[in-house]
Amino acid sequence: MNKIFKEVHISKIDLEDKLFDFAYPGVNENIISSVKKVGIFMPVILYKKKDNLIVVDGRKRVFAGMKIGIQKFESIIYNSEDITEYNIFQKKLYDTLTEKNRLNIVEISIVLNKLVNDFSLKKADVIREYFPLFNISGYYSDVYFHLCKLDENIKDYIVENDLHPNIIKQFFRFEPSELTLIYSLMKSLKMKGSNLRIILTYLEEIIHRDNITLEKFLSISGIKDVQENKKLTHSQKLEKIKQIVKENRYPVLYKKEREIKGKLNSIKVPGYIRLSIPEFLEGNAINFNFSVDRKEKLKEAIEAINYLYHNESFGKILEML
Structure with a gap:
């Protein structure tokens, strides 16, 4: 040659x-x-x-x-x-x-x-x-x-954060004007991974279900206010926005989840025992998390579980699942 x-x-x-x-x-x-x-x-x-x-x-x-x-x-x-x-x-x-x-x-x-x-x-x-x-x-x-046809800002963000194709696929479900808003949101909150995937999924479902523009939803839902709140850290903003989109996507389920969490928090158990429910009540069960390093603690944990078994309030929580 x-x-x-x-x-x-x-x-x-x-x-x-x-x-x-x-x-x-x-x-x-x-x-x-x-x-x-x-x-x-x-x-x-x-x-x-x-x-x-x-x-x-x-x-x-x-x-x-x-x-x-x-x-x-x-x-x-x-x-x-x-x-x-x-x-x-x-x-x-x-x-x-x-x-x-x-x-x-x-x-x-x-x-x-x-x-x-x-x-x-x-x-x-x-x-x-x-x-x-x-x-x-x-x-x-x-x-x-189709990826190379996306807006330059979106492509830059994809490369910088090494986003998975599963997440990139979600971008194609939005209009170019909506992607501009999404870019601003995820850039300001440094979103990636499961957090970004969940928020994109909920936003898409909400605007189609309610026949509302993304711009309007971000404004009336309070997301824009959270995004612009200089007193909050990135992680605090992210958690608040996740709560907002979750509540708007599944209002009945979210209300029920909050109610159950509130009731669980009111039940007194030893500090090393944690009662929790999975997100969206998946599995319809309450999780018990505890660890013991001596027999006395194990005995105390067993007594706490026995207490819950006979506790009327805890029984009503189980009926709510």
Whole structure:
């Protein structure tokens, strides 16, 4: 395979053509600072197609160099007569995986879309050949193929917090204007994992059930006030908002749960015995949690359980389940 080593002026490089680019996010201040400090050590890889020179690898270095006034770049040029666009894209992909070990989920989405839209591979072939390469499940194929179309802020948040495809899938159930509000909410509260999944689920169900806009619900429910309350910590805000959406999604069940919790708290048992109920009364049972380190405590715990057995108030709580 013939390749040319030469210095190329920035004016000769087509920076609009992003055929081979799948890096995400793009240029940031760290890259610019690094280039400014030590310069550009690695050559830029270019692909010559007719009269165009397209960046295969090194786009970030080129843009960072431009920011600090570099006009010429040491380059390696591949010719379209010697290697196809698809083959050089494959080469870059495998080289990147060798160097980085893994791509982030947005980069994977960009690659998959390029394979289908730019290189005309069938989606089924892409799933069969490339999903194992990225060690991803075909179950989430819709997520991976549509993810790169999300708003930049949402994609940034996904990458920064390494969100699971199950959560990302929920974003597609909201309108773009709603996602703007969701981004503001989850960014301010640093939501991720199960907390984010639960809140997204409840919000979606509430606005569809009540035929209400997300913006209006956030306002009338008090969520917006909690979000903007500077006296509360992030964790306090998160817990309050979880309570609000839970209460609005399951008002009857939430009221019953609070009533049972209140009654349980009024029953006196030794401090090392904790009575609790699972969220949403799942399992219709009361949990006993205690630990003992000597026989006296064990005896006391047994007596406490016996007390509960004969306690009329506790019996009524069991009937409420």
